[in-house]
Amino acid sequence: QSVLTQPPSASGTPGQRVTISCSGSSSNIGSNTVNWYQQLPGTAPKLLIYSNNQRPSGVPDRFSGSKSGTSASLAISGLQSEDEADYYCAAWDDSLNGPFYVFGTGTKVTVL
C-alpha cells in the first residue's frame, strides 16, 4: 500500500509562515479529501484539518489546508513555539484491495 510523501522536516522562526507539502496519487488524494494531524512530542495525534481545509473546533485559524490534484499542503502562519510537532497528512485510498487509509511520511516542524 502506498503512503503519502511529505518532506521530513520544515522550520521557521516565530511569526513566520511554514508550508508542508503532501504528495499522493489518483487513488488517494486525487479521489478523496485530505486530513492533517498534529502530534506533539509524547502525545497522541490530534486532528488539525479535515476535508482539505476545515478546522475542527478549537484549532487556531493560523492553520490552513489546501488541495490541488494529487497534492495537498498545510500552512502554518504566525508560527509559534507550541507548533513544534510532527505533522501528518492522510487520506482514504480507493485501490483495488481497499479502501484503506494512508498516512503521509510525516514532517517534523522545528521553531528556531
Add this chain to the structure above:
Amino acid sequence: EVQLVESGGGLVQPGRSLRLSCAASGFTFDDYAMHWVRQAPGKGLEWVSGISWNSGSIGYADSVKGRFTISRDNAKNSLYLQMNSLRAEDTALYYCAKELRFGELSGPFDYWGQGTLVTVSS
C-alpha cells in the same frame, strides 16, 4: 467527554497472539466507525484496521491482513483487535481512534486514545 482507553498490550514472543481492547465512553459508540492506528518506536503513523458502526464494513492494511481481526461489541462500548502470528515488525504503540462522522469508514479521526504498547520479541 469522549474517552478512549486502550489495554491489552505487552511483551509477546514472535508467532504468538495478543488481543487489544479499547473502552469507549462519552459518545454514542454504535453510531461511529472505529479504527486502530499504530506507531513503531520513532516512526510515523500506520493505519491498521477500521470497522463501520454495524461491523458491516471492515478494512485492513496489507501488512496485517490475514493475521489481525478487528471487531466491536456495541453493547459493551468496546473495540477489539485480535493479533495472531505476531512479528517483530508489529512492535508499536497501538492507538484506538474514533471517526468524526456517523456510520461508515470515511475518516477522519477526531478522537484518539493514549495507546497501548505491543512489543514482539523473543
